[in-house]
Amino acid sequence: MRSRTQYPMNTKLLVIAIIVVFFLLFVFRSTFSSSNDQVSSQIAQKVIPKAVSGSLRNIQKSPKCSETCNKIPPSLAQALVHYSTSTITPQQTSKEISVTKKILDMKSPCNFLVFGLGHDSLMWSSLNFNGRTVFLEEDKAWIEQIKKRFPMLESYHVTYDSKVNQADGLMEAGKGPECTAVGETRHSVCQLALKGLPEDVYETTWDLIMVDAPTGYYDEAPGRMSAIYTAGMMARNRAEGETDVFVHDETLVIYLSFIVDSSLCSRKKRSCNYQI
Incomplete structure (x- = not known):
């Protein structure tokens, strides 16, 4: 059996290890989240304007019904x-x-x-x-x-x-x-x-x-x-x-x-x- 004087030292080490693990997890999670936000932001900046501009171009190119559908043929x-x-x-x-x-x-x-x-x-x-x-x-x-x-x-x-x-x-x-x-x-x-x-x-x-x-x-x-x-x-x-x-x-x-x-x-x- 181990002596009673070793228990406090082991407890301290365990607590310190747990704190270090949680700290590393927190840092990793923050870094990953920030990276994802940057990527999402870049995708949004590139893709969304293209999609919107494309839609606007289609709307501009499509004929207006008031000009074609409702006009009597000559x-x-x-x-x-x-x-x-x-x-x-x-x-x-x-x-x-x-x-x-x-x-x-x-x-x-x-x-x-x-x-x-x-x-x-x-x-x-x-x-x-x-x-x-x-x-x-x-x-x-x-x-x-x-x-x-x-x-x-x-x-x-x-x-x-x-x-x-x-x-x-x-x-x-x-x-x-x-x-x-x-x-x-x-x-x-x-x-x-x-x-x-x-x-x-x-x-x-x-x-x-x-x-x-x-x-x-x-x-x-x-x-x-x-x-x-x-x-x-x-x-x-x-x-x-x-x-x-x-x-x-x-x-x-x-x-x-x-x-x-x-x-x-x-x-x-x-x-x-x-x-x-």
């Missing part, structure tokens, strides 16, 4: 001004226009082909905003007149060989196999097929077609037999999807919807089942 603005100041009545009545407008509301923007260029053409182009609207017109002088007023409208001159006094014979010819066969109109041998249209008109898949021309109220006028037939063949010849066809006369609008299911079509035989 074409629509022009249509509003034109129809609010014009005293000329379009060819179709409000009731007749509403028939086509219902389909445009669902399909636009889309590809819209119109036989005829008239006082309502700017309206149709505006209702199909961001879509493509093409007008086919028989009168060259009228096309030039409209282009001066509304240069944004896309129109082409078309020549018709048919006449109103030939309607009965053409309708009978339309029942023949060369006219009932489904195929591209530009290569058709049918008398009713329009073969002189711009190539782009044949190659485009049209979602809506309106037949509101050519002239048909006297015997020597071209009539609308060829336009109606060609519109129907364009609708039937699409690979798949739906084409809506509107035929406007002086007293009514006829609406036909050609729905083509590609699974029912034979590419080689060019034969399909159609729902009208």
